[in-house]
Amino acid sequence: MDGVAGPIVEFRGIVKNYPGTRALDGVSMEITHGSVHGLVGANGAGKSTLGKVLGGATRPDDGRMFVEGRPVKFSGSRDALQHGIARVAQELALVPRLNVMQNVFLGVEPKRRGLVLRRKMRQLYDDLVGEYGFALSPYLEVGRMRLADQQKVEILRAVNRKARLIIMDEPTSSLTKDEVITLHEMIRHLNGKGTTVIYVSHFLDEVLAIADTVTVMRNGQVVRTSKATEETPASLVGGMFGCEAATECFDEKSAVTVETVVLEATDLCREKVVRNVSLAIRSGEIVGLAGLVGSGRSEVARAICGVDAIDGGTIKVDGVEQNFRFPRDAFRAGVAFVPESRKQDGLCMQLSLRENTTLPHLWSGIVSRAGVVQIRSERSKVESLLKSLSVEPPRPELTVESLSGGNQQKVVFGKCLFRQPRVLILDEPTRGVDVDSRANIHRLIQGLARQGVAILLISSDIEEVLGLSHRVLVMRGGEVVREFPADPSMGDVMNACFGLATSERECET
Amino acid sequence: MRDMRPPKTESTAEAVAVPVRSRLSLRRIEARHVRDYGIIAVTAVVFIALSLASSAFFSVGNLFNILYQNAPLAIMACATTLVVVAGNFDLSVGAMYAVAAISAAEMAVRLGPLAGILFGIVVGGFTGLINGLVVTRLRVNAFLATLATSLAFRGFAIAVTNGFLVEVRDPGFTGLGRDKIGPVPVSVIIAVVVILILQFVLSRTVFGRYIYAVGGNPGAASISGVRVSTIVLATFVIGGFAAGLAGVIDASSVASGDAQGGQAFALTAVAAVALGGTSIYGGIGSVWRTCIGVALFALITNGFNLLGVNPYYQDIAKGLLIIFAVALGAMVERREGR
Numbered sequence: 001m002d003g004v005a006g007p008i009v010e011f012r013g014i015v016k017n018y019p020g021t022r023a024l025d026g027v028s029m030e031i032t033h034g035s036v037h038g039l040v041g042a043n044g045a046g047k048s049t050l051g052k053v054l055g056g057a058t059r060p061d062d063g064r065m066f067v068e069g070r071p072v073k074f075s076g077s078r079d080a081l082q083h084g085i086a087r088v089a090q091e092l093a094l095v096p097r098l099n100v101m102q103n104v105f106l107g108v109e110p111k112r113r114g115l116v117l118r119r120k121m122r123q124l125y126d127d128l129v130g131e132y133g134f135a136l137s138p139y140l141e142v143g144r145m146r147l148a149d150q151q152k153v154e155i156l157r158a159v160n161r162k163a164r165l166i167i168m169d170e171p172t173s174s175l176t177k178d179e180v181i182t183l184h185e186m187i188r189h190l191n192g193k194g195t196t197v198i199y200v201s202h203f204l205d206e207v208l209a210i211a212d213t214v215t216v217m218r219n220g221q222v223v224r225t226s227k228a229t230e231e232t233p234a235s236l237v238g239g240m241f242g243c244e245a246a247t248e249c250f251d252e253k254s255a256v257t258v259e260t261v262v263l264e265a266t267d268l269c270r271e272k273v274v275r276n277v278s279l280a281i282r283s284g285e286i287v288g289l290a291g292l293v294g295s296g297r298s299e300v301a302r303a304i305c306g307v308d309a310i311d312g313g314t315i316k317v318d319g320v321e322q323n324f325r326f327p328r329d330a331f332r333a334g335v336a337f338v339p340e341s342r343k344q345d346g347l348c349m350q351l352s353l354r355e356n357t358t359l360p361h362l363w364s365g366i367v368s369r370a371g372v373v374q375i376r377s378e379r380s381k382v383e384s385l386l387k388s389l390s391v392e393p394p395r396p397e398l399t400v401e402s403l404s405g406g407n408q409q410k411v412v413f414g415k416c417l418f419r420q421p422r423v424l425i426l427d428e429p430t431r432g433v434d435v436d437s438r439a440n441i442h443r444l445i446q447g448l449a450r451q452g453v454a455i456l457l458i459s460s461d462i463e464e465v466l467g468l469s470h471r472v473l474v475m476r477g478g479e480v481v482r483e484f485p486a487d488p489s490m491g492d493v494m495n496a497c498f499g500l501a502t503s504e505r506e507c508e509t
Numbered sequence: 510m511r512d513m514r515p516p517k518t519e520s521t522a523e524a525v526a527v528p529v530r531s532r533l534s535l536r537r538i539e540a541r542h543v544r545d546y547g548i549i550a551v552t553a554v555v556f557i558a559l560s561l562a563s564s565a566f567f568s569v570g571n572l573f574n575i576l577y578q579n580a581p582l583a584i585m586a587c588a589t590t591l592v593v594v595a596g597n598f599d600l601s602v603g604a605m606y607a608v609a610a611i612s613a614a615e616m617a618v619r620l621g622p623l624a625g626i627l628f629g630i631v632v633g634g635f636t637g638l639i640n641g642l643v644v645t646r647l648r649v650n651a652f653l654a655t656l657a658t659s660l661a662f663r664g665f666a667i668a669v670t671n672g673f674l675v676e677v678r679d680p681g682f683t684g685l686g687r688d689k690i691g692p693v694p695v696s697v698i699i700a701v702v703v704i705l706i707l708q709f710v711l712s713r714t715v716f717g718r719y720i721y722a723v724g725g726n727p728g729a730a731s732i733s734g735v736r737v738s739t740i741v742l743a744t745f746v747i748g749g750f751a752a753g754l755a756g757v758i759d760a761s762s763v764a765s766g767d768a769q770g771g772q773a774f775a776l777t778a779v780a781a782v783a784l785g786g787t788s789i790y791g792g793i794g795s796v797w798r799t800c801i802g803v804a805l806f807a808l809i810t811n812g813f814n815l816l817g818v819n820p821y822y823q824d825i826a827k828g829l830l831i832i833f834a835v836a837l838g839a840m841v842e843r844r845e846g847r
Contacts, residue, residue: 307732328734337732345732348725350792359722360733362715371715415733 633753
């Protein structure tokens, strides 16, 4: 096993398409045997997808992969594991009700005639723990353990199956500082035993601290691979976002002429994820909310819209203080919401476009009389709305599931716009949407602003935020840490997202 | 399973549901059409076959007999449809029916027929309310919740009556289940009215739309301003009222309340809903479909009886039909990649 020269893994021209986006666009790179290889990039750069491809969780559409020089094709994570590759994902794949030992040996229990040999298993477990130096009691129920310890279980499981390469996808996103230190010690320990680690993270300091080699990705492509000692957080950010201007065209922003504040949130708090967030949006203004995944952006949106209860703070619409206990309260006060996941929170997939579009408005009597839906008028109103939103095909009776992602997203907008809202909260409005629909949606958002709607735009797509917003707020760790006036440079916003000082940036836009 | 199904489906699909279709779009559309309309075709075929096979079948007397015998089941199954479309399950209809029947009989003996009838129906609604509260407030899975309440309800009915029939001789009470207007039994008229109302409620009203939304995607429904648990609760109450009405009708027609009655209904009602093509995962279905499910069951029972087929075969036939209908639905969903 040891002493193999050359890379343990090599990618050549890997391509992976998802509906509406190309997640990996011809990725070629090598992972050196026995190294800790950092993988960084903005949200959607393709780093997680690459991890999934290597871990067998998803199949590439094109390209080739080599493990120790031999070409491989994985049809599942079992396959990958047989080649010594394990992936520890953000969402851990453990059975919560089983104990540590049972999870570590799940599927590879020592057994004879169908019976599990418990004593043997315990012995093997002790050997394993001894070898890798984790102090974990074998009989703890995994579901009751802290996340950091669960991660250890997952890593133990991987090494127990003779994994020689472990992919860790955002392993520290929910760990405390101390736990991060412990994890890094573990990684060094594994590495000392010859295990290769791919470390996917958007915490640049961590990557630089632990990795030997760092690869920067952008838009599904490799920007560069270099030694960690040659990079700084600022140089990585520069690589992740490029120095060239945005390639996408946005319509010119309308001027915000009215000074009336439509939505005002003061000191919103929710557990630890939203901390004293205040923001005010004027009529016709688009306020962008930028930040890394997990920075609390969606939580702010959900708090404002009454989806999640708030622990503290006030929300005013047109100067009137509101108490949104349920989403319906917000909707009736004119606050419409495009949620992050249209499958989960946005649409009833088996219902028709017509039924989905009017669902939030049936109470208002626009299309109903005495509790009876006026289907004919409903149909014609929905049809004209679908046409104005350029939904393709604009047929109200189709089921939503038969549409493409982009058109589904337009239907989600239709739900919000069937009756003009005062405030529109958009959470990732163009995620998984094709280029045409994306442009349509951008134009739609700007058109609504011109009509005086106050808009909060949350997006991981920094070009979108910059291209549309009149102001940009940056969140980090549940707080708003920076506010930028119109058209800040991408570098400034990104540095704020990553918690870097503005002066450190290396390239100007 | 995979090996057995496809050939059969393909052939019925082309023969029954979509005889004329362009070849290109056939593959995807055919299975869906079979799922949506196959049940009608099957029912029609059974109906015609029975008319030809048995001279006794196609007569006014026999057809009204079928309607009369199945009116209570139809009422319950149609109301259960609302529960199922909202994404839940109700296994307690038979028990609610029994509680309502003995309540109506007991009250009729004491305070007169009208009071008995009304009381029975209200008690049915109350048992439905209990179901709904257990599901929405205690967050017990509806399948288990209604299994548990049905034990409790029936136990209650037996405890109250000591297991004896509660006889009611008053013609004012028995009229509901026995009288006819012309050739049409009163209970059939009531069933038709109730079914039409339920069909209207589910397909045309705002409330009905909410039921579909809640069953289709509770998360999206909630974010769209629908009070999910209120809607779920309401469907259970409606289910309870319907079971109550059915129990009262049956108590009336046999002039007694029986705490042991309605045992078979618990499953038949849900089975008819599923047979009609209503998805047990919620969000898809309709009242008229359930009516066809009930009708198909009824035809099989009646026809097999007329033809002198051993009753055990009836149950085998019904069981296979349900499996076939549900498997077909599942296959269509898989094909559509859900």
